[in-house]
Amino acid sequence: MLEKALSGSKRYWIWVTLLLAVIAVGLFAYMNQFNNGLGVTGMSRDVSWGLYIAQFTFLVGVAASAVMLVLPYYLHDFKKFGKMVILGEFLAIPAVIMCILFIFVDLGQPMRIMNVILHPSPRSVMFYDMIVLCGYLLINLVVGWTTLGAERKGAPSPKWVKPIIYLSIPWAVSIHTVTAFLYAGLPGRHLWLSAIMAARFLASAFAAGPAILILLCFIVKKVSKFDPDPGVGAIQSLVKIVRYAMIANVFFYILELFTAFYSNIPEYSAPLRYIFFGLDGHTSLVPIMWTATALAFLGIALLVFPTRKNGATLTIGLLSIIIANWIDKGMILIVAGFVPNSFERVIEYAPTLNEILVTLGVYAIGALLITILYKVAISVREEKAS
Amino acid sequence: MSINRRQFLRRAGMITALGLGSSFIISGFRKKEVAEAAGFAKAPKDLPAKRWAMVVDMSKFKTDADINGVIEACHKLHNVPKFPNTKDEIKWIWKDDYHHTFAGGHNEYLDDHVLHSPFMVLCNHCENPPCVKACPTQATFQRPDGIVAMDFHRCIGCRFCMGACPFGARSFNFRDPRPFIEGEISPDYPTRTPGVVEKCNFCYERLADGLMPACVEKSNGGLIFGDLDDPNSEVRKIVSTKFTIRRKPELGTQPSVYYLVGGGEDA
Numbered sequence: 001m002l003e004k005a006l007s008g009s010k011r012y013w014i015w016v017t018l019l020l021a022v023i024a025v026g027l028f029a030y031m032n033q034f035n036n037g038l039g040v041t042g043m044s045r046d047v048s049w050g051l052y053i054a055q056f057t058f059l060v061g062v063a064a065s066a067v068m069l070v071l072p073y074y075l076h077d078f079k080k081f082g083k084m085v086i087l088g089e090f091l092a093i094p095a096v097i098m099c100i101l102f103i104f105v106d107l108g109q110p111m112r113i114m115n116v117i118l119h120p121s122p123r124s125v126m127f128y129d130m131i132v133l134c135g136y137l138l139i140n141l142v143v144g145w146t147t148l149g150a151e152r153k154g155a156p157s158p159k160w161v162k163p164i165i166y167l168s169i170p171w172a173v174s175i176h177t178v179t180a181f182l183y184a185g186l187p188g189r190h191l192w193l194s195a196i197m198a199a200r201f202l203a204s205a206f207a208a209g210p211a212i213l214i215l216l217c218f219i220v221k222k223v224s225k226f227d228p229d230p231g232v233g234a235i236q237s238l239v240k241i242v243r244y245a246m247i248a249n250v251f252f253y254i255l256e257l258f259t260a261f262y263s264n265i266p267e268y269s270a271p272l273r274y275i276f277f278g279l280d281g282h283t284s285l286v287p288i289m290w291t292a293t294a295l296a297f298l299g300i301a302l303l304v305f306p307t308r309k310n311g312a313t314l315t316i317g318l319l320s321i322i323i324a325n326w327i328d329k330g331m332i333l334i335v336a337g338f339v340p341n342s343f344e345r346v347i348e349y350a351p352t353l354n355e356i357l358v359t360l361g362v363y364a365i366g367a368l369l370i371t372i373l374y375k376v377a378i379s380v381r382e383e384k385a386s
Numbered sequence: 387m388s389i390n391r392r393q394f395l396r397r398a399g400m401i402t403a404l405g406l407g408s409s410f411i412i413s414g415f416r417k418k419e420v421a422e423a424a425g426f427a428k429a430p431k432d433l434p435a436k437r438w439a440m441v442v443d444m445s446k447f448k449t450d451a452d453i454n455g456v457i458e459a460c461h462k463l464h465n466v467p468k469f470p471n472t473k474d475e476i477k478w479i480w481k482d483d484y485h486h487t488f489a490g491g492h493n494e495y496l497d498d499h500v501l502h503s504p505f506m507v508l509c510n511h512c513e514n515p516p517c518v519k520a521c522p523t524q525a526t527f528q529r530p531d532g533i534v535a536m537d538f539h540r541c542i543g544c545r546f547c548m549g550a551c552p553f554g555a556r557s558f559n560f561r562d563p564r565p566f567i568e569g570e571i572s573p574d575y576p577t578r579t580p581g582v583v584e585k586c587n588f589c590y591e592r593l594a595d596g597l598m599p600a601c602v603e604k605s606n607g608g609l610i611f612g613d614l615d616d617p618n619s620e621v622r623k624i625v626s627t628k629f630t631i632r633r634k635p636e637l638g639t640q641p642s643v644y645y646l647v648g649g650g651e652d653a
Contacts (some may be wrong), residue, residue, distance in 0.1 A: 115540055
């Protein structure tokens with residue numbers, strides 16, 4: 001089926017070339033990092049994880065969100081999602097690959113990555129994260145490819161794939177839970193040391209992931225003859241999922257704020273004070289966090305009121321939710337986990353240009369993979385329709 | 387004899403499985419032999435201990451100058467580089483004031499002597515080290531004598547241990563450290579490559595030669611080092627008879643570095 005990605009319109013090839021150019025720039029920046037060490041990034045002794053690990057965290061959520069289509073469709077026979085499920089699975093695959101790449105570019109000794117398998121450490125959460133991520137990638141590759149292949153031949157999916165589909169549901173939950181455990185189990189990092197971390201991760205994932213998927217569907221509808229939601233209301237159903245997940249996410253966040261501020265234990269509130277009000281005169285994250293807060297409420301409002309039925313306001317609402325979640329999880333949560341540091345000193349972090357270029361490069365690889373996979377899926381559908 | 391594709395694949399699969407399986411068995415045996423051959427024999431002069439620990443006698447550290455020599459001795463011996471940019475900083479031993487060292491226990495009316503004394507900080511060699519638990523490759527591990535050590539050749543540089551350490555004891559080689567080593571390179575300890583984590587190792591290389599850690603030797607009796615498990619050791623006597631404090635004891639990691647405050651004599 002892959003050959004379908006090799007023929008396309010002029011517009012398709014311009015887009016692919018553009019992505020390849022960004023990837024080339026990213027690769028160049030990575031070579032600089034590879035040769036000169038992680039000193040070319042903004043990370044430091046005190047803030048030892050930055051943009052890369054934050055993107056990893058955000059994208060695990062995007063990958064896990066495919067379950068929001070798979071679960072209603074396969075477990076509840078929710079037929080409306082029939083045409084969209086494959087797009088969810090084909091979003092999960094590039095998302096997991098980007099996760100793995102972000103871990104890779106974050107390593108100080110990337111050539112030793114196989115040590116994780118050569119010297120397995122079952123006490124480390126990272127060991128389990130590797131297993132669940134690789135497993136999830138495999139599951140989605142097998143399921144996505146097999147179901148699409150069967151559809152192309154006009155045959156029902158083979159029976160053996162069903163149990164794998166069911167397995168993918170708890171597995172999707174597991175990838176984000178284990179990722180939350182990476183942070184939530186560390187003593188002395190008070191922003192992360194929270195029992196509700198995994199629940200927050202899942203809620204924000206089920207808001208941001210499907211929101212991205214809806215926007216992708218809009219694009220698919222525009223650039224191809226394939227309509228993922230031919231008047232059956234699949235998108236509006238997904239909008240409901242996004243809305244409630246985002247409300248749950250904001251609610252969970254408020255729970256964190258209550259515990260930290262009402263208990264008044266300084267170590268618990270310090271990172272949150274740093275995020276929202278600044279600490280010891282350091283305020284670089286404050287405007288960003290308030291932007292995220294405003295966008296979160298704007299997004300919820302636009303998805304609650306009838307504005308959700310209007311294409312333009314719906315798009316703004318979804319974008320607000322994606323950006324709010326990205327700021328929260330794809331930037332602030334990781335960075336502020338290290339601020340203040342173990343000595344209650346505030347040492348701030350800002351990514352460098354080189355770091356940003358590597359990040360864009362990885363995102364471009366992800367976008368290219370999405371393009372290729374979606375092109376295959378769309379071509380199969382268009383072929384069937386004609 | 388001709389075989390079809392299915393048969394070929396099946397046979398190829400069987401042979402591969404057989405090959406992989408037998409290579410595993412062979413290497414499994416070999417591993418044991420290698421371990422036996424290496425022996426892991428104790429060095430003849432190695433100081434025995436079940437749990438190495440350190441007491442910092444604050445009555446001996448009144449000014450920065452008292453600590454600087456200690457830091458110098460450690461960093462020189464272990465080829466710790468000096469980076470101009472604090473972002474890339476590597477430190478094994480350093481100093482901080484009371485409120486930052488014992489973060490969380492803020493008390494502005496504390497005794498002046500305590501408030502203004504420089505506290506020496508280093509890896510706590512915790513009994514329950516969160517860094518060891520976090521490490522995905524066992525590059526950081528706990529020795530039978532309690533020392534938390536690093537394998538610089540196995541470390542993949544993921545920095546999970548730095549996130550896990552509640553004491554900020556770990557440094558990462560963000561840049562090539564070798565050009566930033568001041569003075570002669572010490573032949574007693576290896577230099578590091580970029581991209582690995584490092585920290586204080588309680589001078590296990592000196593303990594193996596029957597010597598006390600470099601900082602202890604340089605401290606004029608300000609640092610007392612010994613086996614906490616041995617009831618007759620000096621560290622054990624101090625910890626069990628005098629008032630000592632540790633950093634963040636509430637986290638349950640059981641740090642092995644104790645601070646003797648309130649003076650050695652009048653305590």
